[in-house]
Amino acid sequence: MRLFIAEKPSLALAIATGLGSKNRKDGYYDCGDDIVTYCFGHIMQQCNPDEYDEKYKAWKMETLPIIPVKWKLKVSPDCKKQYNIIKQLVSKADVIVNAGDPDREGQLLVDEVLNEFGVFTLGNSNYKPVQRVLLNALDDKSVKIALSNLKDNREYVGLRNSALARARADWLIGMNFTRAYTLKARSAGYDLKLSIGRVQTPTAALIARRELEIKNFKPVEFYNLLVTWQTGKNSFGSTWQITDDCPGTDSEGHIIDRAIINQISKKIQGVTGTVIKVEQKPGKSPQRLPYSLSSLQIDAGKLYGFSPQQVLDIQQSLYEKKLTTYPRSDCEYLPENQLSDISSILNNIKSISDELYTLVQGADIKIRSRAWNDKKITAHHAIIPTTVKPDFAKLSSDEKKMYTLIARAYLAQFYPAKTFLTTTILTEANGEVFKTTGTVIQELGWKKLYTQAADDDTDEEISLPSIKEGEYVEFGGSEIKAGITKPPARFTPSTIIKAMKEIWKYVKDENLKSSLKECSGIGTEATRASIIETIQERGYVKVEKKNLVPTEVGFLLLKIVDENMTYPDITAKWEQDLDAISKRELPIKDFMAKQEGYIQNLLKNLDSIQIEQAKAAYVCPNCQKPLRRIKGSKGFFWSCSGYPECKTSFQDKNGKPNMEPKPKPPANGPKCPKCGKPLVQRKGKKAKFWGCTGYPDCKEMFWDKNGKPDMEDC
Missing domain, CATH: 1.10.460.10 (Topoisomerase I, domain 2)
Known part of the structure; x- marks a missing residue:
């Protein structure tokens, strides 16, 4: 019997379907010669410090550091039934397949269960050969390909050890x-x-x-000089280049002295300039890579305001619906063996909207972007659509947005790179240098897919007149432009x-x-x-x-x-x-x-480390350190934060420390008949009573009767 142990039930169902059977049993699927069972994520947990030694129950500096000599795991309380089901199935199996998610945690959470059963220990009755299946998508085709390509689990011992460490x-x-x-x-x-x-x-x-x-942050006003140069009927703008030794600059190289910029402005008024350099460079912006989880979280956050956890949750849903690949991928590249899926996936994308239909029509499936690179693939690949056609009417609004975002990034791989020509002109006038930069887009390429979206890599097209080095240009006007330094932006999710x-x-x-x-x-x-x-x-x-x-x-x-x-x-x-x-x-x-x-x-x-004392509402009368309200086994009480050096404590009274002095027994007052110590009158919830001052060693108490202990009614 071959036993598959999946990371979670949804993964187990996909494997069982791929094996040709969904015969559901209690805690597993029966697929004839194959059995598919599952964990619920990490069903093994790290033990708490007090489970190593009772002395760690109390938090004390003198018991630190806590460093286990032999590490212990325990079964999660909610998973004991499933743990026992897996244990029984392991004992009957001839071969075991680790079907954890294709990452280090997925490797560990199955391996740690197998290790508990002695599967990896030579001589143990449960010692079995273990294989590994890596599932990057749950659609039938992907599952069947993965099942036909099982690996030796020992190849992933490094991945497991990484997660364990x-x-x-x-x-x-x-x-x-x-x-x-x-x-x-x-x-x-x-x-x-x-x-x-x-x-x-x-x-x-x-x-x-x-x-x-x-x-x-203290905002600072800074300045720069913009100059327009005239050549024939054409003109172009330029920016004065601040030299390294220029006075009146801040640490960021901004001119903060208005007098300096005024001086430069006067210096070049009406002066003829000379073009000292013209440089043209062709540029190329390669196709954007498909998404990893992080890059998807960043883009979806910018476009839709989704939190990182929302993105992960939506992706998990699309993954379990078999529409997109493994959601926790840290990879942005694709394996070359998936080139055969291109036509099928693009046909699915074409069905989403009229806009994407048109864009798919303009795609060239012969283009091979940098994303197709087997050397960049580890346990998983980039997040892309699967070959399963989505029924958009059945998806939520958020799922539609996310699927479309992923589909667009995949489609970008089949458009050419964006190409452009960048021209840089340096103009000298009266010893000062001015810089002009212009860009002409030659082919928009894959950027056609993102013309309607906010995109950090969008270049504004600026055409410049045809000009040659050594050519003279006439002064056409100047402007001093002021700006204010801005503080860094707060982080968003x-x-x-x-x-x-x-x-x-x-x-x-x-x-x-x-x-x-x-x-x-x-x-x-x-x-x-x-x-x-x-x-x-x-x-x-x-x-x-x-x-x-x-x-x-x-x-x-x-x-x-x-x-x-x-x-x-x-x-x-x-x-x-x-x-x-x-x-x-x-x-x-x-x-x-x-x-x-x-x-x-x-x-x-x-x-x-010196810490400034907290401003406390109540302080210890003995050492002046703040009092803390603590929940003990019998309710709340107040203790000095200087403990154990200061052991002052008070009972809690309506959320405040009861600092009223304890009543002293009257001189020549009544004595405890049991231990001989003085009795003291106290006020209980229902009535006054007398208690022994030897408490808690002596717990004698008497009801109050006309200001005296009633010795007859103990």
Whole structure:
């Protein structure tokens, strides 16, 4: 028997259909000699610290760092039934096929289940050969091709180890630093939990730093000189070129001294200019690449205002309807074996609208764009339409928009490159140089598909007169143009996705920028949207008018957490390491050793971090540190943030610390008949009573009777 283990039920159904049967059983599909079962994503979970050792139940600095000697996993409570079904099927199987999604997480979540059953352990009764199927689309044709091309699962051990290293590194960072920085913040009176993550923390910090740049920004007025030159009946504009040693400039090279620009303007009034250089360069803009998830999230965010998570959800729906390929792809290239699908896919696109019908008619299927490149393909390829014809009437409005966006990018591969001619003219007048640039589009090419859409790569066509070097031109007028420097824009969900992908632009160490350009960024295609959701849920950022704005807790993160955690430098380097692990160039044990050393060093430096005391509503009367309201096993109480050095605490009274002094027993007052300690009168919810001052060791109590304990009614 051959057993397929899919990542999720929808994938299992597609495989069962591809195998020619959909005989549904409890937790699996019976396909004759083949059985198809499924997980629900990660059905194995990392254990909590207290499941390694009881001492970790309480959050204490002295128990850090928490570094497991032997890592443990547990079955997710909601998945125990399915786990047992898979276990029984594994014991009966002759061959097992890992059918996780075609990425590192998909590889791991099936492999970790098989590892629990001993499938990879020689000598174990469950030791079995394991194969791998990579499904980039769920349409019948794609599934059948994938099923006929099974690989040895051992080829993907690097991919699995990469995901395993990522999971363990995230656990170490989260468990250790969430506790460490939360305890540090509470010691300064901040009543909160600071959730720390390998990716979420630098992402939240990126947004907070951008906000600080905006708040601290001081606008500056700058100037430039525009001059028109006359040649015969024709004229052309030019811009004065600021020299490197020009006085009155700022750090960005803007002229901020109006007197300088006035001086240049007077200098060239009525002067004849000389053309000192004419340069013409042909240019080409190759076809845009099809979409990866990140590039789709960026474009859909700009065009339709979709959040990254919305894009992923819509794509998942289209994928499960078999209309588009794997939605979490980080690749923008296509395999050459899919060239045979071009006509079928273009016919489907043609049916969407009259506009696309016309555009498909103008396509040339013989064109081979740079997207067709087997060397660029890893576990998956770009997101494109499948060969399944969409029934547009049955799609939601958002699904229609997304499918059309993907279809247009695919169609662009069968239009020629955009070609243009760029002309640069340099004119000299009275020792000053002026520059003119013009562009003439020779063929619009694939840009015909995007003439109605907002596109960053649209060049305005500027024609220039025919002119030669050495030719004289007459002064035709000038204008001093003023501008104001603008602050950086706030991040939106779409632009923060782009920033996470192009993280080399935001690292602190300038020397890292060149080496990190090839890095895939921080996070993955599958996790970036959820990271943005997470930092909102945890109170670090909020959305205001579609912009991501940090909260006070987000700013606090910058003040408290070590820079090594808030800047993306180390996280980006770790992503490089994870990529090296997936290529089997770096052993997982070496990567984990780095993580452990990093954690230990940061914890050692924690004492040196000085945090400004929080402005507290209530302070400890003994040490003046803020009091915190804590929920204990018997309800809320107030504790000094200086604990354990100061153990002052108070009962909670209507959300406030009850600082009223405890009643003292009267001199020569009644004594406890059991232990001999004084009794004290107290006020209960229903009536007054007398309690032993030896509480909690002695719990004797008596009702009050005319101001005295009623010893007869205990």
